[in-house]
Amino acid sequence: MDLRDQRNAVTCGGCVLSTAGAVTALFLWASSDRTHRHLGGGFEGEGTDYGAVLTELPLVALAGAALPAFVTTLVAVLLGRASDRHG
Template structure:
């Protein structure tokens, strides 16, 4: 496998995770209640945008690329020990 293809794949997976994680977070019942989905805005707390959204976004970007990197290493992708000549 080409090293550029692996790098591009990691970027695509990271981008997909960074987009998907906040969408999944926004679709949860708990988040909808905090963002005004409660009865007459009861319990509305916009603090979740500061306290929960950044970690969700970062985890969505980082976790998929870490799993992708581990899979590439386990499946013998570029840069494994057999390719090194020293």
């Protein structure tokens, strides 16, 4: 496996990890007690805070996708440096 194939595999893995991270973060956010308090709280929707959804949901999805992407980029850089030293 040459360097280009190795980088393509790492890049593909990074996309998969970012998608899984975003989905996992959204699932954990949606199932938390804090979110249930904001969205389902009171009688006939009393106490429902949709502002929490509008502000938190995009940030949770972004953080869930960005963290695995950052780690994968770091691994790709380290693999590139390691292969440059040995190749």
